[in-house]
Amino acid sequence: MKLLTFICFFVLLGNLFAQPIIEPIGAKAWSLGGSAVSENNVFSAANNMASSTEIQHYQVGIYNQTRFGIKQLNTINSSFVIPSKWFHSGISISHFGYEKFNQQNMSFGIAKKLNNNFSIGITLNYLTINIAEQENTGAFSGSFSSFYKVNKKLQFGLLIFNPTQSKYNINSYGGVPTFGRIGLKYLVNKNVYFLAEANKTLGQDLVFRSGINYQLHPKFDLSIGYANNPNYITFGFSAKLKQLDVQFASSYHQILGLTPHLGLVFHGK
């Protein structure tokens, strides 16, 4: 019965819970309204592989989100980006749900800097859905991404996920969502930057995301953000502790309340 209630909950809340496994990853991203496609950090392995080419040394990150404080709606992710002379490679593994309903997204991607200002990336994803007492299902998918660094202040990112419109093995589970994201990052000054992006999933409303980051201290950032469809206000901070970044964010939905996001990123040398 509990399981049935949960499945109904997913269906009724449509947009809010539609495939959380492919939502933007990272506490920093969520402190900026979920804007992630033009950012470059370890979670680019999930958000835009191409932008990971800006990373100089290997990075490892973990991220946890407990939607509205409900432990059954928990998402956990682990990402790695490894730069090399020829290309950057990234791995991202996400898990959403609990023992009776859960989804996984495992991706492996590579990105190549075609010159100092432009990169492209591709990923191969394997997504699974497991429902207790039901047959498990999975689907292979992929993504294409690009990243433009116009100048020192302005950069753009683009991601098209699942262009092949892959479907799960079991027809009743439908298809893997196909979506596109395009966004920009603008450095207003050395302490402030601004992010804006458009997210479009086929069959769903367009989502605008935006956020402002303020570097209060060289080792401490504050961020606020906004996203629509559904409306979220988000805020957060990040702190640098030597090689470790601690990131915290909270997204607020008017009816369903707060969602805490926590991320830890280790920077290699």
Next chain:
Amino acid sequence: MENNNQFLLKIILVFATLFVSKFLIAQKLQPKNEVIASIIEKLIENQESQLDYTDLQAQLSFYFDSKINLNKCTENELQQLLFLKQSEIISIIYHRKKYGNFESIYELQAIENLSDETVFYLKHFCFINETNKQLKLSELSQIGKTEITVQHENDFQQRLGYKTNILKAQNKQYYLGSPYRYVLRLKQKIGNRIDIGFTGEKDAGEQFFNGAQGNGFDYNSAHIHFKNVWNFKNIIIGDYQANFGQGLTFGSGMSARKSAYVLNVNRYYQNIRPYRSVNEFEFMRGAAIDYHYKKWQLVGFLSYKNINTNFLNADTNNINSFDGFTSFNYSGFNRTTNEIMDKDNVKQTILGFHIQKHFKVLQLGFTGIKTNYSVPFLPSDNLYQKYNFTGNQLINAGLDYKLSLGNALFSGEFSASDNHGFATTNSLLLTLDGKLDLCFLYRHFEPNYQTTFNNPFAENSDGKNESGFYFGLSYKPARAFTINSYIDFYKSTWLRYQIDAPSNGYDLLAEIQYNPSKVLSMYVRYKYENKQKNETNNSLAAYDVLADQLRQQFRFHIKYKISLMLEAESRLELSQFTTLNTANAYGTLIYQNLKMKLFKNKFTINSRLAMFDIDSYNARIYAFENNVPYTYSVPMYQNSGVRFYLMTSCNITKNVKFYVRFSQTQYSNVKTIGSGLEQINGNTQSDLIMQLQLRF
């Protein structure tokens, strides 16, 4: 003294530009197809219709082969190049007047107003020295250039019209031919004074060397074009197009509509030009001459051809009834028994002339056209068609002018049809300084104004029943920024299709371009349109009422030349449609393009991956796509799904080039694509084009 200074300045200019040019990537001349495709892409990327743009190709190809002498050319000749703004033309002429003849083509780089891209294009269409010396007729036969192009196109999914067994059993129409489309183009250039051309086309579904098309292609077009023979600048025998003045009295072929080229309101086509397109309707067949004597120019032409119409046979029981036709068949498709029955069923004769006199700053022209049909045109009695042409004879006359005063260019045309219909269009292009260009256009076309072919600058494509005022502005506030904007108010004093009352509307466009370097360009554009149409969900079903229809579009586009070998483009486009009693419709398009040139440009790859989600036709989005030469695509995106295309071109040898283009659209929200005989059962549509081009 002043002359000496000018001479010194000139020497400095030439050396400076020659020095700078060594460092410019653009210095290297590019292959003809590539340059023309690049210009056409810029001209039509903002168009919102799937038209045949071969006309543009033909015009640019003409000037690529017969380059313009920069030291002798007139403003009119430069206008024919299509990619030049009026302010740029004025700057070139001014530079020549001030500093004397151009010493080198690189001197163009010294003209402040010309962008690097414009200079790059001009190098391919202009020359300084007499390298294009005209050959004597006796020498011509020894020099030739032949081009043969063969194209094959096919769908991968079967359309309903090819399921002949099922359709035959149901006693329905079906396609008689194969699902392949073939095009053959032959071009023979003899010296620089004679061009011979042939185009043959078999559309998908049409027969080929059998049935109704026993001789091969369903559509055949040929011409021979003589240039600069005595005082005849052009003589064309065969198929051709004609365009005079502002295209109001007579203008065949496509014309660019309102676009982000906000100053492009004038028509700059040649008077007559050979026809190379596969559009089976808008051309003339016969002979045309273009005679020049001192400051006079006379164009005369005669056309006689069969056209496809919906024929109406006379009622044999009614002595007052006679044969006629109710509408034109513009498509040129002859795939089913019914379509074949409509083929070439009416004879059209067009006789026309245009006489023009050039004064110092003024140019005046007069056009007279007479069109005859073998049987009368009898359009239906719908109220909105009340003022349409009927009968079998139409006469048009028009007066056009162009007046150039300093930085101002006035141009316009006054036209009349023999039923006392009147139309006029008048424009002013104003170059205030190198940074600001303005454009004003007023047009008034009476509802009863009738023509055979016309293409004036207007909101509607039929060139009648419209009055409007257009204001365009192009401003360059800084080196890297350009602002383009227009606003256009228009009204129709009589009814139109699906507009059951006099109506009005307006639209505006604002665009900011940012080009910080030669390799990077981006723009944001907003377009707003408010137009009246019949209310769609009318609660008072007894009669139609008009409702405002609002359409808004936003576009962000970035283009980046990563290296000489690689180029990337990305776009986000959003649309919204709003009207009374109907839910808003939205559209989104996101795409990524990549172009690659490999093996010293011998192998190129053009690709796009696009994702789109568009609620309805009213929120549709258009986007230009690269295609094989002579084929242009501006497909409409509707429904939701993913589309990609991959095009490769390969120089097999110096004279042989091969193109392959594969495109596929996979929809996520439809189970069938298209309608009628064109319907595909399924959600995927794939298309393959192969083209072989031989030049020797």
